[in-house]
Amino acid sequence: ISLTCISSECRSFYELRRHIELLLLLLLALSAVAGQARYSIPEEQAEGSFVGNIARDLGLDVTRLISGKARIITKGGRQYVDLNKDKGILVIKERIDREELCGKTTPCSFSFEVILENPIQLYRVTVEVTDINDNSPSFPKDEIILKIAESVASGTRFSLESADDADVGFNDIQRYGLKPSDHFKVEVQNQSDGGRFVEMVLQNPLDREKEETHSLVLIASDGGEPRRSGTVRIHITVLDANDNAPVCSQPVYKAEVKENSPEGTVITTVSANDADKGANGEVTYSIAHVVKETKQLFEVNVQTGEIKVAGKLDFEKSKTYQLNVQASDHGGYSDTCKVVIQITDENDNVPTIQLMSFSNSISEDSPPGTTIAVLNVDDEDSDGNGAVKCSINSDVPFKIESSLTGYYTIVTEDFLDRESNPEYNLTITVSDQGSPPLSSSKNINVKVSDVNDSPPKFDHSEYTKTVAENNSPGLSVFTVSANDADWGQNARVSYFLQERDINGLAVSSLVSVNSDTGVIHAVKSFDYEQIKWFEFNVTVRDAGSPPLSSVATVKIVVQDQNDNPPQVLYPVQTGGSLVAEMVPRSADVGYLVTKVVAVDVDSGQNAWLSYKLQKATDRALFEVGLQNGEIRTIRQVTDKDAVKQRLTVIVEDNGQPSRSATVIVNVAVADSFPEVLSEFTELTHDKEYNDNLTFYLVFALAVVSFLFITCLVVIISVKIYRWRQSRILYHSNLPVIPYYPPRYSDTLGSATLPHVYNYEVCRTTDSRKSDVKYILKWFYFRVHSTSLDLSKAHSLCIHKKTNKQQQQQPQKNKKNKKLALW
Numbered sequence: 001i002s003l004t005c006i007s008s009e010c011r012s013f014y015e016l017r018r019h020i021e022l023l024l025l026l027l028l029a030l031s032a033v034a035g036q037a038r039y040s041i042p043e044e045q046a047e048g049s050f051v052g053n054i055a056r057d058l059g060l061d062v063t064r065l066i067s068g069k070a071r072i073i074t075k076g077g078r079q080y081v082d083l084n085k086d087k088g089i090l091v092i093k094e095r096i097d098r099e100e101l102c103g104k105t106t107p108c109s110f111s112f113e114v115i116l117e118n119p120i121q122l123y124r125v126t127v128e129v130t131d132i133n134d135n136s137p138s139f140p141k142d143e144i145i146l147k148i149a150e151s152v153a154s155g156t157r158f159s160l161e162s163a164d165d166a167d168v169g170f171n172d173i174q175r176y177g178l179k180p181s182d183h184f185k186v187e188v189q190n191q192s193d194g195g196r197f198v199e200m201v202l203q204n205p206l207d208r209e210k211e212e213t214h215s216l217v218l219i220a221s222d223g224g225e226p227r228r229s230g231t232v233r234i235h236i237t238v239l240d241a242n243d244n245a246p247v248c249s250q251p252v253y254k255a256e257v258k259e260n261s262p263e264g265t266v267i268t269t270v271s272a273n274d275a276d277k278g279a280n281g282e283v284t285y286s287i288a289h290v291v292k293e294t295k296q297l298f299e300v301n302v303q304t305g306e307i308k309v310a311g312k313l314d315f316e317k318s319k320t321y322q323l324n325v326q327a328s329d330h331g332g333y334s335d336t337c338k339v340v341i342q343i344t345d346e347n348d349n350v351p352t353i354q355l356m357s358f359s360n361s362i363s364e365d366s367p368p369g370t371t372i373a374v375l376n377v378d379d380e381d382s383d384g385n386g387a388v389k390c391s392i393n394s395d396v397p398f399k400i401e402s403s404l405t406g407y408y409t410i411v412t413e414d415f416l417d418r419e420s421n422p423e424y425n426l427t428i429t430v431s432d433q434g435s436p437p438l439s440s441s442k443n444i445n446v447k448v449s450d451v452n453d454s455p456p457k458f459d460h461s462e463y464t465k466t467v468a469e470n471n472s473p474g475l476s477v478f479t480v481s482a483n484d485a486d487w488g489q490n491a492r493v494s495y496f497l498q499e500r501d502i503n504g505l506a507v508s509s510l511v512s513v514n515s516d517t518g519v520i521h522a523v524k525s526f527d528y529e530q531i532k533w534f535e536f537n538v539t540v541r542d543a544g545s546p547p548l549s550s551v552a553t554v555k556i557v558v559q560d561q562n563d564n565p566p567q568v569l570y571p572v573q574t575g576g577s578l579v580a581e582m583v584p585r586s587a588d589v590g591y592l593v594t595k596v597v598a599v600d601v602d603s604g605q606n607a608w609l610s611y612k613l614q615k616a617t618d619r620a621l622f623e624v625g626l627q628n629g630e631i632r633t634i635r636q637v638t639d640k641d642a643v644k645q646r647l648t649v650i651v652e653d654n655g656q657p658s659r660s661a662t663v664i665v666n667v668a669v670a671d672s673f674p675e676v677l678s679e680f681t682e683l684t685h686d687k688e689y690n691d692n693l694t695f696y697l698v699f700a701l702a703v704v705s706f707l708f709i710t711c712l713v714v715i716i717s718v719k720i721y722r723w724r725q726s727r728i729l730y731h732s733n734l735p736v737i738p739y740y741p742p743r744y745s746d747t748l749g750s751a752t753l754p755h756v757y758n759y760e761v762c763r764t765t766d767s768r769k770s771d772v773k774y775i776l777k778w779f780y781f782r783v784h785s786t787s788l789d790l791s792k793a794h795s796l797c798i799h800k801k802t803n804k805q806q807q808q809q810p811q812k813n814k815k816n817k818k819l820a821l822w
Helices: 010-033 062-067 098-102 292-297 673-708 710-729 804-808
Strands: 036-042 050-052 071-073 081-084 089-092 109-116 121-130 143-149 157-160 173-179 184-190 196-202 213-222 229-239 252-258 266-269 283-288 298-300 306-309 320-329 334-344 352-358 361-363 371-378 388-392 398-402 407-412 423-432 439-449 462-468 476-479 493-497 511-513 519-522 533-542 549-559 567-570 578-583 592-595 597-599 609-616 622-624 630-633 644-653 660-669 758-762 772-774 781-783 797-801 818-821
Touching: 036 050, 071 081, 098 121, 109 352, 143 157, 157 184, 157 334, 173 184, 184 213, 196 213, 252 266, 266 334, 283 298, 292 298, 292 320, 298 320, 352 423, 352 439, 371 388, 371 439, 388 398, 398 423, 462 476, 493 511, 567 660, 578 592, 592 660, 597 609, 609 622, 622 644, 673 710
Parallel strands: 036 121, 143 229, 252 334, 361 439, 462 549, 578 660
Antiparallel strands: 050 089, 071 109, 081 089, 109 121, 157 196, 173 213, 184 196, 213 229, 266 306, 283 320, 298 306, 320 334, 352 371, 371 407, 388 423, 398 407, 423 439, 476 519, 493 533, 511 519, 533 549, 567 597, 578 818, 592 630, 609 644, 622 630, 644 660, 758 797
């Protein structure tokens, strides 16, 4: 077996690998300081296998990973690694095939970002996937057929299809072997671009006559543990002599082609010449010594040597390709030329936007500079085609800032106000600098969460409402309304009364307010005569934290109703006395007898009073002034007129409906008191009868009480004893006649009684008790007597005394007397 070592220094391979690992560890330490972490794991690890302690390597606490909602963000690809936040470690999420992930690229790694919130932190993690020897070398074909002229000299080289091993490094193909090795040996040629191709070298001349065919086995072995290998069988047919090999016009061809060029696009043409003639001079072209993926992208015309595009070229996958074009004649001779194809970039990739972190809600009291989103922008094109510019719409209070390469943050530029704008629609636009430029956009919606910064406001700062008095308690007066520009709980308002005293009463005893609806109710019935209006304050308060409030002033005006009848002030009506106005028989027409004085506690037209004569003993003798209540004679008094005149005067107000009061005015038409006394004596007897009746009723009640309350027997006996004694002392009654002449000015020119009279009463000695009182400036004659019997009186003298003014008046002026009978 012939073995060839591919590495120039196989013995120093392990030493070189050790140096590379030390360098990687140094780079990993530097990246951790910069907010990055790097790990290395072998491929094909089982799910859940440990990758690294990310919390320790990034200097983070496990609680920070949990509170920050740490998560892994990948850019569109598969997620091979998962984060265990409870332990702060990275573990394998799914099986990793290094060959599927990176192909031949070394070192093979993938990156992702670990992002945390509150505050937002971003860490980049790179995981290198090391190769294991899990793939065997393989040849493109199971069998290679060669035709070699017998005249080929020793040392002639024959290109063979090289094997392919998906592994890399030491696990890749390290050597080739050929057996049997009687005539040929195998050599591996290294190219400047790192590629390799296998050649079979003739060691001993061939003799077709001795051996027309040869069967060989080409073995490709890698350097892994355990070692893997692949084989291909070579069938050689020895031909007759063809002593000239094709020669390429130039050893290296260089060409350029745009990516995404359509299939069939001619890239370049290779050519070769063969000095032989005939069939031995005909040259055919083929692509040899390239990997399978390259062969799928390009094709060569067998006859002309034109190299055309056969697949989709992508600059982002590979920028250059190297083809080995083999020119062969029919005699088995060949030559190989190199074709280097440069792929030029086209602006064929639209920039992409990926949200790494986004808060769709932000508080309106957030200060400027608050981050709401972190995004990653990427363009797979190169140079100007891959240079991107990111922006957002200008009509929002946000701006975009660049943080890391390819990363942008969206932050607030100004203070927010939810009441002015509750949400914002942001359009993120990213464009490259290609020609024509390509762009993409992404829309996000940011809602502004409410803060209790707006106090509730009443529709009016002052309210005035008129309420009719005598309203029913609980009456809904009216509604105050307030609005709060905030939202939700911060906009829910409640209404309250501010306590204060109104005429000594708490405002809550007059009105109440519904805390939810703002409806103001009357707690009690209002009385205009007690309170005509009152003011109070209503506070509206929202349910925010802290709550905000405002105050409105409410004025309730009580509207008067005709709920009070007129009250007669004069003449005074008493239950135990009879008042009489004296009119002399000489009174002329229009003589002022007296004046009815009344008031109404209502107001306005409800208090306008009118006086009417309802009943009279003689309607033709007296009249009542409609507006002033004055009682005057309407004709001359004559001797035929009765002494006792009874007038019923009704006083009405002007309300709707009207209310009234009546007063009885007794008028005595006489010139002397004896005449008056004789006329009114029978009234006193009725009074005595009424008094006795009342006494008997009280006595009957006392007797009934005695039956039920035996403990009061002694007290009742004493009262009966005292009552019997009083019967002995007081066996007769005489009415008492006080005199109340008012002093009126004669508005019609005829005087009434503008004088002052005093009277003296003389009584007999057998009167048991007497009391005479004289009051100046009034005709007041009061005889308080418990018993007065006219039949037993020897004399009753009334002496008239006049003052100086009376002496100057003519004797013909009659005296007006007012009698009170008790």
